Amino acid sequence: MGRVTQRRTITRVTVTPAPDGPAGVSAKVGPDTLIAEEPLEIRVGPAGTPRPALAVTMRTPGDDLDLAIGFLLTEGIIRSAADVRTAQLCAGDQEANTYNVVDVVLADGVPAPQTDPSRNFYTTSSCGVCGKASIDAVRTRSQFDVAADGIRVAPALLADLPDALRAGQRAFRTTGGLHAAGLFDAAGRLVCLREDVGRHNAVDKVIGWAARQDRLPLAGHVLMVSGRASFELCQKAWMAGIPMLAAVSAPSTLAVDLAEEAGLTLVGFLRGQTFNVYTGAHRITGLPQT
Structure with a gap:
């Protein structure tokens, strides 16, 4: 198996703006750590x-x-x-x-x-x-009814998940070039975290770990991802029986459609103390129901 990171020689360039005249430029050759792909x-x-x-x-x-x-x-x-x-x-x-x-x-x-x-x-x-x-093809293949999952979490718990995810990203701290997927329980405890250059791979690594640990379906859990919430990630959550998917970035329209069809709670733009709830708001305490 290859290494997760590799050292390469790069040129680091710094541009210093000048109020009058051309900007100054400095360059330094040295090592940098890259994520392996x-x-x-x-x-x-x-x-x-x-x-x-x-x-x-x-x-x-x-x-x-x-x-x-x-x-x-x-x-x-x-x-x-x-x-x-x-x-x-x-x-x-x-x-x-x-x-x-x-x-x-x-x-x-x-x-x-x-x-x-x-x-x-x-x-x-x-x-x-x-x-x-x-969406129909996903429905026929999924063996789990996530719509019936009774998990409920507080908004403050969701707001803490991005920091908890980032704290577990050891390779990201070195390279700045990795996605992550973290599986959390209803109390906000991190159960499993995986990093990968592809966000879909990080999710598959988490779900594969859970399958090999005989933990499926992953009822009562929240899946937190570092990128956007795509149709594919909603599909993977549904296939593993995960009732809540939260992402730091935006969902796509088809992801929202699939989450609604599955009865999945979909949260996007989860950054700082704010987030958007696209489907399944009933699982988040204290929110108005639409």
């Missing part, structure tokens, strides 16, 4: 047969088995960790020591996903799996 290929199939590549995602190395299991679960390919016989890192075909392949052997009776080399999933750190079919 490498491809991870996920191969899936039954035992005793060649397992084709299902997906390639650009990720930060680390927690790769959780990432693979979380991805398979949130895409509806498996329903729990019990659907996986084995999952292991392997070196791949080209380089001996990259360990950028996860080989997943499905349990007996679990159908293999249909793979088509021209249509394989390809995820990137910017957008995740794009072109989802429809």
Whole structure:
């Protein structure tokens, strides 16, 4: 497995404005710490047969088995960790020591996903799996009823989550270049935190960890993410049985539509002491109901 961070030589430039005349410029060559980004290929199939590549995602190395299991679960390919016989890192075909392949052997009776080399999933750190079919497709695959979840939290608890998330981001403090996903319980206690160059990968790592710990569904929990709230992240929360998703940035219209359909509480622009509630305001105490 590759390193989470790497040291590179850079030129740091400082521009000093001048009230009269041209600005001053100084430059210094030195080391900087960058976050690693490498491809991870996920191969899936039954035992005793060649397992084709299902997906390639650009990720930060680390927690790769959780990432693979979380991805398979949130895409509806498996329903729990019990659907996986084995999952292991392997070196791949080209380089001996990259360990950028996860080989997943499905349990007996679990159908293999249909793979088509021209249509394989390809995820990137910017957008995740794009072109989802429809909200109806997510509804038919999710096994959990998050609308029935009775969790209720205070506004002050939600306002504390971004700082709690940032406090747990060790790699971000070094590089400034990572997304994070944090799973919190109803009392605001951090249960699991994962970082990755892709926000969808960070969420898959959290959900994969929970699946391997036999914690699904994640009823009574809040998922806090460092980026925007996309359709895909709402889908992942629903697939894992998480009733509340909070993000420091904006949601998309389709994310709001999906959250409303699922009965998910969706919070955006959670920064400082303010936030917007887009759906499921009944789970936040003291708010007017619309």
